[in-house]
Amino acid sequence: MPALEEESLANASNDLSMKSEPKIRVSLPEGLSAETLREMYGRMVLTRLCDDRAFALNRQGKIPFAATCQGHEAAQVAAAYALKRGTDWVVPYYRDTALALAYGVTPREQLMCLFARKDDIFSSGRQFPNHYSVPDRKIASISSIIAAHVTHGVGMALAFAMRKEPIVTLITFGEGSTSEGEWHEAMNFAGIHQLPVVFMCENNEFAISVPQKLQMAVANVADRAAAYGFPGVICDGTDVVATYSVVREAVERARSGDGPTLVEAKVYRAMSHTSDDNQLTYRTQDEVDALKARDPIPRFEAWLKDRGLLDDATIKQMKQQAQAEVDEATDWAEAQPPPTEADLYTHVYASGPLS
Amino acid sequence: MPALEEESLANASNDLSMKSEPKIRVSLPEGLSAETLREMYGRMVLTRLCDDRAFALNRQGKIPFAATCQGHEAAQVAAAYALKRGTDWVVPYYRDTALALAYGVTPREQLMCLFARKDDIFSSGRQFPNHYSVPDRKIASISSIIAAHVTHGVGMALAFAMRKEPIVTLITFGEGSTSEGEWHEAMNFAGIHQLPVVFMCENNEFAISVPQKLQMAVANVADRAAAYGFPGVICDGTDVVATYSVVREAVERARSGDGPTLVEAKVYRAMSHTSDDNQLTYRTQDEVDALKARDPIPRFEAWLKDRGLLDDATIKQMKQQAQAEVDEATDWAEAQPPPTEADLYTHVYASGPLS
Amino acid sequence: MATKTVLEGVRDALHSEMARDPRVFIMGEDVGPRGNVFLITKGFLDEFGRSRVIDTPLAEASIVGVAVGAAMAGMRPVAEIQFADFIYPAYNQIVGEAAKIRYRSAGGNSCPLVIRTPYGGGVRGALSHSVSIEALFYHVPGLKICVPSTPADAQGLLVSAIRDEDPVLFLEHKRTYRLIKGDVPEGDFTVPIGKADVARQGKDLSVITYGLMRHFAIEAAQSLAKDGVEAEVIDLRTIRPMDRSTILQSVAKTKRALIVHEDQKFGGVGAEIAAIIAEEALFDLDAPVRRLCGPDVPAMGYAKEYEEAFMPNVERIAGAMCDLVAV
């Protein structure tokens, strides 16, 4: 599907081609050019900086809340690039910062939601950070109610199927969310109607403090797909390329009318659940330290360098550029006005704030 | 488990031993004596007469509503006898007349609920018929809200497990109920804690008018058990002996601490969903006629006769006796007083009808 | 004008909107070949096809949740909950999601969705097929709630609901389906959401009601008229938004307010009506506000005696009217 590749190039916001493109090109995963791979890497770097910034702002007392995606970035960026951006829809969850940034959310937009500014495009400062809603970039609105968005994604896919639009819908969630009844109902509905959906579970083995074995009696979330009549596939969600291949295949199945897939990306949560949590109350420092070895960013960096797709100078330049963007976005967003009392009453109904 | 057999004998309300017990005994399913098998047959016959009576009363305009269990009797009676009656709990659904009658509900009690009399022990005429609640015989109260009772059964099993009581809980439901989110949550919880539960799905392939293929994308409800980490087993629910063996094994698993089983009894619904439905709006007369061949009662009758466990004279006697019981119960129940206006206010709270 | 039943009004609204707008579709349990348990959608499957008349699995959260998603994606779903008693599993989707989508996305997303469901007693529906649910939803900003009682209102309000840009909970009193007949305009017409109907003019007291009770209240008013007492009967037609000014104008005129609903009293919709009057029209009143409502017990029972004891009827309403004018 070469369209995909052009798409990603067209969408690239910066020229990331290296000064000295290596002559001998290694074979790349289908659909991914060197440029796209570097762009994906760039999104991961940018995400990490946004994530770190959120926690720094929280520690400084400038924002009361932050939620991390560290450990999930590879899976999210891979999924974003496996879709036809601008066409396919994503229905994400609150941990999908990397997915959002890879799907077109800008650092300024991200910082605006952290600061809960009036002109925050996701919710005008009404929702917690990372509750994206960007219709023009095909990102659906979600709430904090776990798993409530899964039926929505299915309904969107139903609408696209009814209108015969060749759109795929990606719906993401944590493994904890698969315990909810609504998740079951969504999967069941999608299976019955063989809708063009990719369900992606970002399994980090914890629902806040509750470990997977107290959430389900199965080893893999993917094992649950069989109950709905479609495939469940597992991938290493800290491996960009592996996840990309799996999601891409699922997207193609969906687009060609062969129905949904449940992708389980095995990831990990590097930090506490949110800034309100302290994971050392339920797992040991050793456990947490051990996770560092799985960091998807150095891993992808090494993969790209091994193949001559990236060199240290470019990495440095990309990181600097991303840092500058995040710094600029922070200052800019902080300076934007907050909502006013009058803003409380907008968008209750299309016709106004009647009750 | 010989206790079971003695139990069933002790509970037998009538002496059903044949005049001329055949000398050469065939080998019987473990746990089932000839007497018990005849008793089971008797419960099926009694159920059929109660069911027919309900519809006759409905046609006569004496009761506004009736729901049938015709086609499900074998599965239900088998399940009841696979349990330790008086000890194990059942959490049934509204189609479980045979299960209830096999578990100790009397024809008088059944007719009282049909007539919605004040002294109806299930609900004092508050609920639709067949919404059993007989704590002294270990039958839990249910509502009409599909699948809402499944978590209750799991919670009861949790309580028994906490108190280390060797009680098994049987929870029944139709295949339609497995679409509900609550069903998923109940299964999941039972799996995680490996609770002593037997889930029995009475799959008649219809949820009112909606055929199985529009309810789920899998061929068997039993296929769903794998998502919860315990076995799913299929049996012919029109075959008493086959169902008995499968449920009995599941009960033993549960009692010995090996966790839940999902039993799928393949049954059929002989009549319309309820007296308010007309199944010819969504399936053909031919389809309905074809079902008659699967009637579990003649089938079990033949099985018993083949083995010399029952003869025509006994059958005739049993049917007459059951008919007499149902007739007596009908006249008696009809003559009982209805609730009064004052009864509206009882049992709101333990402390009275405060609001 | 044609004479039809409430059921026919509902059906004709669904039919005309589906014919008019390809974005409109129906989903719910048994809406397909069965044509819904009350036969409202009989024939729809043949006419509009399986992709627009969807027999769903037995799973209310997804009936609403999938419809919410489809609405967010530009469709106009009409989701059916077979009986109002079965709406609870979908509460999260209605109250937590649909009602907040516009607000939470600051207008970025909308959710033009209708959730239809038959409610109310009087048909021997027993404990789980008789509930009134309006009080469990009317507190929720972002939702609209319709409770039509006549064929014309059922049809005209349902058309309005389907064309509305926001989620509407559309409650059809099942006893009215075949019982209530009335004149309905021909062709395309709507009844606006948010406007009460002065169903009967009067000067001696105001009866504020909705649903099946509108008809009982009118009958009671007619019986009182023989003794020269003229009751004004206000049928709210929609509960959220609630037509405060029609209520207040009427009470200012009659100086006496009787609120009647079938639903239980404590915390029912009548509480808000009484509160509005107590805040805005207190000095107009010549008598205390009165509420005649269902009793504060968990449900209407199956036995006829429970139903009769539970539901307000013409005699009880007439009695309460007499008592109130006597104060």
Place this chain on the structure above:
Amino acid sequence: MATKTVLEGVRDALHSEMARDPRVFIMGEDVGPRGNVFLITKGFLDEFGRSRVIDTPLAEASIVGVAVGAAMAGMRPVAEIQFADFIYPAYNQIVGEAAKIRYRSAGGNSCPLVIRTPYGGGVRGALSHSVSIEALFYHVPGLKICVPSTPADAQGLLVSAIRDEDPVLFLEHKRTYRLIKGDVPEGDFTVPIGKADVARQGKDLSVITYGLMRHFAIEAAQSLAKDGVEAEVIDLRTIRPMDRSTILQSVAKTKRALIVHEDQKFGGVGAEIAAIIAEEALFDLDAPVRRLCGPDVPAMGYAKEYEEAFMPNVERIAGAMCDLVAV
């Protein structure tokens, strides 16, 4: 007497009841090693073991449903919903099931269950961690609802709730957890369900409120006292049953009623309070009933400005009190 926070009152009630009665157990998300997200059950797992402190899957319908079953089987479960905003998926189990079990089985079964959940705003909880839910449940016969606002009431009412034979929804205003400190009796004590607390005596107007607003109302009353206006402040403490006689006695004395709650106004609990007054005390009143409540928008937003604009505070309450005595 010991001084403790509301959070400590809740914890001590849970702790003492678990120690006293082996039938009592806790289930919910993150109640185990994490000790609940507010650290209420910290240490409970070690003390009472895994079978009595159950970390559940992320699935509220089953948290309540499993607890209902356990209650029917003779246990005394305390089910926790992590935030009140997440209770909607369990609505069916609470409203459709728990509340009706005694009634539907004519006393054959009972459901002695407590569902605890933190609610309310003022902690920057944003759109999905700030909701007040009492109005969505208080209409339901068969349920009881507690809304304690002081450490002693939290502890004493929770003990009563756990010992109650019927399902109790126990709402803890999360802003009070650490903010509100107060004296609490030593040893075993209970606060009865159904009895309001006259938190402040006064003769000039009655402020009827509950939850966090009790504290704001008292502060407002104190500020008015400087100008010689003496407000009586009634903290309902339980919403269902509601202590009508305390409300009516107070209003009969002061002749003015201001109802204050954080929850949105339309269809809120204040509606029923106003209705009770309009029905029973209308001729006692020297001024219309007034309600000061949250605004009728779908939720409290994340930005500080939204929170401040949404929640009634001391100044606004004092202002409403002044206005009312001026009528």
